[in-house]
Amino acid sequence: MAAIDGLPPLREVIATHELVAKKALGQNFLLDLNLTAKIARAAGDLRGCDVLEVGPGPGGLTRGLLAEGARRVLAVEKDSRCLPALAEIGAHYPGRLEVINGDALAVDVLAHLTPPIRIAANLPYNVGTELLIRWLTPAVWPPFWQSLTLMFQKEVAERIVAKPGTDHYGRLALLAQWRAEAKIVMVLPPEAFTPAPKVHSAVVHLTALPEPRYPADPAVLERVVAAGFNQRRKMLRSSLKGVHPRIEALLEEAGIPPTERAERVSLEQFCHLARLVAAG
Numbered sequence: 001m002a003a004i005d006g007l008p009p010l011r012e013v014i015a016t017h018e019l020v021a022k023k024a025l026g027q028n029f030l031l032d033l034n035l036t037a038k039i040a041r042a043a044g045d046l047r048g049c050d051v052l053e054v055g056p057g058p059g060g061l062t063r064g065l066l067a068e069g070a071r072r073v074l075a076v077e078k079d080s081r082c083l084p085a086l087a088e089i090g091a092h093y094p095g096r097l098e099v100i101n102g103d104a105l106a107v108d109v110l111a112h113l114t115p116p117i118r119i120a121a122n123l124p125y126n127v128g129t130e131l132l133i134r135w136l137t138p139a140v141w142p143p144f145w146q147s148l149t150l151m152f153q154k155e156v157a158e159r160i161v162a163k164p165g166t167d168h169y170g171r172l173a174l175l176a177q178w179r180a181e182a183k184i185v186m187v188l189p190p191e192a193f194t195p196a197p198k199v200h201s202a203v204v205h206l207t208a209l210p211e212p213r214y215p216a217d218p219a220v221l222e223r224v225v226a227a228g229f230n231q232r233r234k235m236l237r238s239s240l241k242g243v244h245p246r247i248e249a250l251l252e253e254a255g256i257p258p259t260e261r262a263e264r265v266s267l268e269q270f271c272h273l274a275r276l277v278a279a280g
């Protein structure tokens with residue numbers, strides 16, 4: 001029986017094209033088209049947008065993005081075995097799907113996209129984290145994308161949205177929340193995937209803010225945050241010693257007790273401190 005979009009069900013697609021999941025490529029497929037449609041809806045209003053999808057695999061999420069009205073989808077997939085299945089989707093949505101067979105960490109996608117651009121992906125977690133950090137640290141802000149809707153291991157998702165004073169709070173939370181609004185929009189059990197991974201997953205939706213929440217030089221902020229969290233159990237007056245010769249005075253000026261630990265310092269306080277460090 002055909003699926004809601006008139007294309008074959010994903011189990012059939014996988015059988016026809018012999019897409020046996022490869023562990024080395026982090027292949028855990030989503031085969032429930034209701035679920036992929038829900039993820040596509042979590043990506044926001046796709047009409048009039050180009051969507052960059054990384055790691056489409058057999059195309060479950062790709063189909064969701066197209067059915068939800070994306071103007072165009074640019075899909076970057078490393079595994080060439082997936083290309084025939086993706087070509088079938090392209091034929092069903094003429095002129096709306098472009099597939100690049102390559103490594104998302106190496107392909108230059110910008111030449112293939114027209115703003116407004118949203119990004120959606122269910123990727124291997126290591127690739128996802130690396131791309132997230134790249135997308136959050138462009139040379140200029142605002143970035144080329146409006147929103148990111150990304151599947152992560154639940155624990156990583158919690159690190160992205162964490163608040164001060166919680167176990168997951170650290171560099172990733174500060175990096176994400178400084179220039180984006182980040183929230184977990186869905187939590188998925190292992191059984192949602194084929195084959196099932198060991199852990200729960202979660203979809204994080206990040207919307208780019210027009211400008212950073214608080215002013216700070218990105219490189220200085222990153223240096224202060226990195227030094228603070230490299231020794232997260234230490235007091236800041238000692239973990240930040242190498243950052244500035246008068247760090248205790250600057251911490252006081254930023255309203256941070258020098259005996260405080262990084263995990264209890266807010267984004268606003270880190271940005272204040274970074275401005276004082278940058279001022280010399």
Ligand code: SAM
Nearest residue numbers: 025028029030055056057077078079103104122
């Ligand atoms: N999006 C599909 C889904 O939801 O069913 C597949 C998800 S699977 C977790 C990850 C996909 O990313 C696989 O198709 C894999 O081949 C692809 N992939 C892995 N590393 C990649 C990379 N560096 N660049 C592009 N695609 C990659």
